[in-house]
Amino acid sequence: MFVASRIAIAVSIIILIFIPQFASNYVIYVVILAMLFAILTASYDLLTGYTGPLSFCHAAFYGLGAYTSALLTLRTGMSFWQAFPITGIWVFLFAAAVGYPALKIRGHYFAVTTFFFGHFVYLFLLNSRKLTNGPLGLRGIRPPDSILGIDFSSITASYYLVLFFGVLIVGFLHLLVKSRIGRSLVSIRENEDLAESIGINTSFYKVLAFSISAGLAGLAGSLFAHFFRFLHPTDFAWMISEMIVIMALVGGLGTLFGPIIGAGVVKFFLELVRPAPELRFILLSIMLILVLLFEPKGLVGIIRRIRGEK
Amino acid sequence: MTEEGFKKVLEVRQLRKHFGGVAALSDVDLDVFESEILGIIGPNGAGKTTLFNIIAGFFPPTSGTVMCRGEELTGLRADQIARKGIGRTFQASTLFSQFTVFDNVFNAFHMHYKQPPWKALLHTSAVREEERTMKQKAMELLDFTGLASQKDKLAENLSSGYQKILTISIALATNPKILLLDEPVTTLSPQMVETVMGLVTKVRDTGTTVLIIEHNMKAIMDYCDRIVVLAYGEKIAEGLPREIGENREVVEAYLGVMG
Amino acid sequence: MDTLLLQIGNGLIIGSIYALVALGINVIWSIADVPDFSQGAIFVVSAYISYFAVTLAKIPYVLALVLGMCVGSFMAFIFERFLYRRWRGAGRVQLLCAIALFFLWTNVVNALWTAKAKMFPAYLKGSMFGFSYMRIAVVVVAAILFVLVYLFIMKTKIGKAIRAASQESEAAQVLGININTVNSVVFMLGGALSGAAGVLVSPLYAIFPTMGDLPLLKALVVVILGGFGTVGGVLICGLGLGVLETLGAGYLSSAYQHGYAFVILIIVLTFLPKGLFGKV
């Protein structure tokens, strides 16, 4: 880790810590969503950036996490602090069960299959009226019970909760990626056959990356459910998966902090364009094509070029 | 060097492989002896690479078995077979092209880590210590194969000869007992052939058994202890380089002048 | 007519639309190795342009169909020439670009011509056995296009080059086949088919910016089910998916009508990784 990047991260965290002190309620709300998306893009990067397979169903795990956590607290009276870890583990196991057969499929087939899997989860959330109250949405989700005297119904408390878990999750991902497990994942991305020939059980590691990435998205979903306190399937449709892919790519796949920067920049850009409703998604897709055309390694690629590296 | 005096390290029995009606291999038997260099030659499409892919576990045979020191390999995954001490290279020099030479080799030490994964995650002092020794081993291997001077170069920027040596170094990093080399010198200049084959002999001298698929007859004749000839999926000849040289059948199978 | 026959008829009509778009994507995928999502955008834009041609310029429907195909092949040519060609071999970048194009054009159409559904004026009146002539025309025209494409690929010189290139593109280059022209022709063929599908389906329903979403996704399933197989394979899988989906919605739960494609896809992929007619 270069000293410069480490300082840059420290400065960013300090800025994030001080935002709620002087920013308006709306800015806090937008930054919370940006942080949630940063968790989503960072966890997405573990799979598509580091291990290789291109997937389009990340929002489905985000949705499964949100609904699982909401239903656990609503139907079983569990508190958020119990539901949160259980949700992460449940989505992790679900993703492993789905990922094992799915990851046998390679290349474009896998990408298109995940596209459909995401839509199928959306249909499931929409159509199971008894479980998720379907299109009428799930209301009355309680905020996390207060611990250490902090009342989490206020938006600033939710902000710090999301920031705290965000830093934890990104820290975990950073440790994972810098460990030899991370190096094995990158070997799989670079050349799967060669990785297999040096003793890496590629299918196990791919399913592992897929499941960890999904489990973390489930945790982000749980945080969203108890912050937003109202769930509706449209918040987890394929459009959101599309957004996550664009953010990760604009930031720079395979760099962990690239997708996080990408989440911030794209979310900020969408807020800037809020007054011009029709233009939002046009400019977003043009941004993606420009990135593909001029700097496939995204913002991180540009920063690296500025700093004159490889 | 007769066969009886040495221990068999690899036994291939009745190996058959069909790709939708096309018989890539039919009833191939093969015995390989400890620390010998066995050349495998034959015209294109003879099934040489298919044989390697089956031994290394990249796809299962239609029928037949592969035994390594009494243990059955058929049916195991490629990474399980790699753990059993069988290293391999690929026909096209397959590398982690975006990695540096050092990272290519350092990455290939994947199997030798003793520390459990969750400890690796926490980067405990023991893990960091283990990584330091692995880095040292990688440097030693680079010295052994003569790539130390180019360790920070990107693999894709190496000359084709040194890329071949890097593929061998990657395979050696798994510290194999048996090394399968798929056309290590085919496109190289004569001096580069000498360097690579010199390395292969050095590897054999450390006790590793080497199987080489090669079209460069001079390299095969000069360096191999024994030679097996495959044609149209069948083994048509086996023996010392001298015997193979005069064997009429081998010449016809090749339809060309040898060497 | 008995309900079952009616439902199968409905399925065949929808299925022929899936098959048409799927044929275009199939040819492109087997040559340029990219699932071309931007065909969905071509489907929508061609439908809108032929709608304006018919309503404003008052040109007859058949001409509008031809216009739609020309627009489609022109757009596909531009996409390939200036975007996909840059990344030949980098499959992932091409896929992401294809999806970005699809996303971009759906929103451009929404911005230009608003999201309000527009009704394509009917060009044929009357019905038979409970199917209006326009719906029957869809199957007939689709069949004609399939035959034309089959002849084009099997009998013409370029067709032979396309077949060679789909086997092994390096080998094709050795035989002196210019991969660039083959790619252009293949994309233009795909664009024409998607354009035709767009114009064919519009009179049955309405045209609106997101009309391309579902047909595109279904066509992708058909291509995977067909496993880059023959032209016939794509036709059978397209019609089959249409019928299965309709029967599923008809007799099982209707809410999951668009989910059955996924279920079929997973079943086929787990048991037949090469697809039903696959030769990959």
Place this chain on the structure above:
Amino acid sequence: MKKLPKLLLVIVLVGAMVVLGLSSSTLAADPKVIKIGYTAPFTGAGAEYGTNGWRGIQLALEEVNKKGITIKGEPYKIEIIRYDSICTPTEAVANVRKLAMEDKVVAILGDHCSSCCMAIAPLCDEFKIPAVTIECAADSVTKPGHEFYFRMRPSMGLMAPLGIPRIVKIFNPKTAGFININDDYGHSFRDSFKAELAKHGVETVVEEDFERGTTDFTVYLTKIKRVKPDVAFYVGAISEGALIVKQAREIGVTDQTALFGAEEMAEMELLSLAGAEAIEGTYALALWGSVDPAFAKRVMDRFNAPMHYAIIFGYDALHVVAKAIESAQSLDPVKIKDALKKTDYQGLEGHVKFESFEGYKNQGRFVPSIVKWVSGQRTVVE
């Protein structure tokens, strides 16, 4: 280390931009302007609603601003700030927070989709800013309801008891069927109508859900044709309704089953989309009986678009809010909220009064009418 400062500069700059850029509200609010917010879907599947609602608001805006609103002797003009909610709760909430915190609006109009209304209603109480929804239909928007959230149009739960008795009188059906869009609107319509029908001894024999974006309804209509209910309710956007009624006619569903459309199918646009012949003899529940032709002509001249209830609701909603601000004689949102509670305004759609009754709060109450399409004419059935 000379690269360090450059990188640090970039990071600090980006951080500052993120914060400043977002809170880019106009610094000095123009004293003579009353700012009202409007959140609605302008893109995505629900774009039709937003476009029509905005047309109604613009017409009302011109009328209000022509004479202006005088508060304590000062003439004010209204300015509308509109944001896109894409019918997605997170976007609608972002809109309301920006309107409340950044643009400092005194009142909010919107949203159109029930999922968004349910997400923003609690926020209005939190920020103490009154909001009037344009067309959300789900009961839970105003039941139990929120102090600062108002709805003029009747909810589904209210429409059923008012509509069903007259429907039963017209068709005297034994069995009924539903083909409805698979969203909050479709489900709340079906649930309340099915319950009310059961009270009148009418059994629901077939229920078909379709997903937004579906264009081929023959699958569902064939099932309805097989079951032959006496009356079939078809619920969705107007373009979906037009397709359903055309395809139903084509398959011959209408030979044994009477078609009864939800609110959108009583709009003039159904005539232009489906054609007089396809909708001949079909009925629909209408949110407005007859509207004076002058207004209809104004809409056609200005927007070249047929009348639509969202236009009427947008028009009435702005007038109601303008009246409340004038009677409150203050720009304090809480005073405006209190004035809204005492609204008594004769709007295009009917008499607008916000009452709390039967568990509802701040809910308007008027009797929807029933419309029948006879040879291309929209006739109101008494």
